[in-house]
Amino acid sequence: MKIVGITSCSTGIAHTYMAAENLEIAAKKRNIEIKVETQGSIGAENVLTEQEIADADAVIIAASTSVNKDRFNGKRLLEVDVTEAIDHPDDLFDRAPNAAIYTTSADVKSEAKAEKSGIYSHLMTGVSYMIPFVVAGGICIALAFAFGGINAKGELASAINELGGIAMGLMWPILGGYVAFSIADRPGLVPGMVAGMIASSMNAGFLGALLGGFLAGYTVHFLKKVLKLPPAFSGLLPVLILPVISVLFVGLVMKFIVGIPITALNEGITNWLNSLSGMNSVLLGLLLGGMMAIDLAGPIGKAAYFFGVASLTNLGVGETSMVMAAVMVSGMVPPLAMALSSTVLGKNLYSKEEREAGKSAWVLGLSFISEGAIPFAAADPIRVLASVTVGSAITGALSMIFKCGIAVPHGGFFVFLIPGAVENVLLYVLALAIGTAVSGFLVTAVKVFSQKKQTAKE
């Protein structure tokens, strides 16, 4: 990989050069070819040539001053503060190849983005560390289904299923931890991961884990500012005091302040759903379908899922549940729709990393692992969640209209393959395809539209 960079700081005496040196040291360790232009008070040195820029895979600008970016039109460009290159240069090499492509016409946008870029870049750091966990976990679970049927029977299949569950379960602490890491550096990791685990254990979903990550990051950021210790004790700050205080504070806030409304929400939705029995089945399918997508395995989705599972309990032998069928098939729509959009319909709207995640989202979607859509939803929540909710609701309603039914609570496409396991299996597939197509087109269109609007504003 080839990287070019620019470093610059306000006085242009020290940080500019330390950042450049540290990028070079880190690049050498990873066998990355790098050239760093320093823009200090001596003026620009080691100036990048046009050829070097053209050959580079990505550009890193680590500066606390505004650097002219005209030369980098069409390149993947990561802009960070100069201190990030000094503190954690390694991380920048992970992020740069996935950075957004810079276009000169987007100058106005990048200014408006500057305020947003802080929060957005923390979010993206968390998401980029999380993606491999979702992919590894999801694919393992799918493999377990493939080897051992939908109940992952057999020693190997159940072991692989367990592995998948572990990798998948780690996505929440990783998401929370690395959002906090991005905000507050290393001391953010502990409370962020703890917050992610809590979010996971109380079914707060990815929004809960994100919230926890931000809470942890800013808490540590604040603690680092206000905690002053006599020098004899200040060595204890990063190893003892910050971790303990931040975990206690963030953990208790998550459990008692964030947790109470979430638990109430869980119970409220479950009670409300139970009160709906006897409702028109198509409307129920529409509702459950939408719920499965709206927070992607968060509290609302979980409530809908368990409502579906509960409908299985009174089934006699040979009977199937239409409610469960609607729930499962609509939960498959979000990852499949995002896969459709990121690998087929709108490739250039997504980063390289997202396109890779999109490929595995096909497998995750077919295995009824709604989490496959989370990397996309975390990066662009409103547009993605709204789009996938529409398609999932349509699929849920169609599944009811087609009178599809199943008798198992999981398995995705692997259930379709078992003869007789799905009532009206062909129509079931049709319901899935329609919802996926609707959401896939919708999310692509919404993303194109928002890009056009950005360009028009300039």
Added chain:
Amino acid sequence: MTEIRDVLKPAFINFDLQATDKLAAISELASTFVSKGVVTNESVYVKAVMKREEESTTGIGFGVAIPHGKSAAVTEPSLAFGRSQAGIQYDSMDGKPVHLMFLIAVPETSNDEHLRILSKLSRKLMHEDVRQKLMTVTNIEEIYQIFE
């Protein structure tokens, strides 16, 4: 040819800083500049340094800090080195105390030769072996050798 010894004069080297907090440590080193006349007004210069600190801390982690100030109170680009075994409370990027401090003084206008030396020094500080040597050196000549 300008060399490290032209900016880092023996008088500016202090192997045993007494101060334990940021402002006191910066003042302690800054007073060595005043003694040789490269800084004409200590409080004006220290203010410039602290203003830079407010923007973002120059405690870059690994126990190293490089506070710096550009001010009309500086007559020639200079560098002071201070070491503290006990550690200085510095609000560093990694939260750890500072043991090695390089205080930089730059006039409003200065020639590039001097600035280039400071930039080379900054680069050297990023290397762990350099930092380790700085923690253990006992005489001034050894410091010059590290940076030459």
